[in-house]
Amino acid sequence: MQRERLNWLNYRDWQTGMSSAEGELRVLPEVWSPQLQNARPVVVLLPPTYGDGKRRYPTLYMHDGQNLFDRATGFAGQEWGVDETLTQLAAEGHEAIVVGVWNTPLRFPEYNPFPHYEAGRGADYLAFLADTLKPQIDSAFRTLPDAAHTGIMGSSMGGLISLYGFFHRADTFGFAGVMSPSVWVGGGSIYPYVSDRTHRAGRLYLDNGTRESSARKLHATLLARGWRDGQDMRYVVEPEAEHNEAAWARRLPDALRFLLG
Numbered sequence: 001m002q003r004e005r006l007n008w009l010n011y012r013d014w015q016t017g018m019s020s021a022e023g024e025l026r027v028l029p030e031v032w033s034p035q036l037q038n039a040r041p042v043v044v045l046l047p048p049t050y051g052d053g054k055r056r057y058p059t060l061y062m063h064d065g066q067n068l069f070d071r072a073t074g075f076a077g078q079e080w081g082v083d084e085t086l087t088q089l090a091a092e093g094h095e096a097i098v099v100g101v102w103n104t105p106l107r108f109p110e111y112n113p114f115p116h117y118e119a120g121r122g123a124d125y126l127a128f129l130a131d132t133l134k135p136q137i138d139s140a141f142r143t144l145p146d147a148a149h150t151g152i153m154g155s156s157m158g159g160l161i162s163l164y165g166f167f168h169r170a171d172t173f174g175f176a177g178v179m180s181p182s183v184w185v186g187g188g189s190i191y192p193y194v195s196d197r198t199h200r201a202g203r204l205y206l207d208n209g210t211r212e213s214s215a216r217k218l219h220a221t222l223l224a225r226g227w228r229d230g231q232d233m234r235y236v237v238e239p240e241a242e243h244n245e246a247a248w249a250r251r252l253p254d255a256l257r258f259l260l261g
Contacts, residue, residue: 008140011043011069021070023083024050031136033128036110036121040102042133043069044141045083047095056142058096058149058260061129061173063111063158065100067245078245085253094260096151097141101129111157113164114186114193126165130172146174148201151259153177155248160185163218166204167197175203175259179248183218191221199226204233205255209241234258 011025024046030039043065047057066073068082082098089095104110106121113122129152138145152162152173159181166176183190204227208215219235227233236254241247 006136006140008044015070015072017072019070019072020079021072021083023048023087025069025083028136031133033125033132035124035128035132036104036106038104038106040104041065042102043100044137045069045086045098045100046141047097048087048090049095050097050142054142056144058151059099059137059141059143059145060096060151060153060177060256060259061099061101061134062152063101063103063154063161064107065102068098068100075245078249080245080249080252082252085249085256089253089256089260092257094257096256096260097137097143099133099137101133108157111154111161112185113161113168114189116186120186122161122164123168125161126169129165130169134172147172148174151175151177153179153205153255153259155179156243157182157185160190163190163204163206164193166202167194167200170200170202174201175205177205177255177259178207178215179205179251179255180208180212180243181206181215181218183213183215190218194218194221194225197225202232203259205236205258206233207236207238207251207255209238209243209247211240212243 008026026044028042031042032039071079109121110125112120154162159178162176163178
């Protein structure tokens, strides 16, 4: 069973139907989480220069992995275009290994670190990423495994767990992309949580569109804790943008330029 889980497949051998995915993609169809007692696919995008030598790369763990690379698996036939974006950014000197972690039917509690009708499982999900999945990724691919070169990124509930994870697992994650975070969860519990955290080394990207919940208060909270706009934090507000994959795809290139720069 363990051998089967570590048998990385070519993505196109696994996703044999219509696919919009580009680049070098590998997949583990079922990665078991002892923390959550469930399994899910994990898809890894390798940088364009990965096959050229022995170079090691930063690694970015992204949530909602089925929405990242392929319209065939994406929500409502949409995707972020992470593969096309990383090809574009490679020409600018920004490269990374991207680990797309698929969600499960328990997406809300797994991405929620706070009590909200029931106890959140966010800390367990982060333990899965940091303590179970990351060692598998580091052993299979040429990563830069230290926290400074390991990031976490997502949108909506994925944005919330990314920000929480940046502080909660500072030993693992040194930068975070927080897109359209669900700041309302747990009655806004993210605000006192961030207020209680001391400033730490790393980079934070934060955004929202004007046609969805604002992250402005969260931005102000981070500023009050010592984060500096244009230095270790960037906050973007996109006019008329809604809460969907198309908006996150538009903002992704500049977000990655900042986080990987």
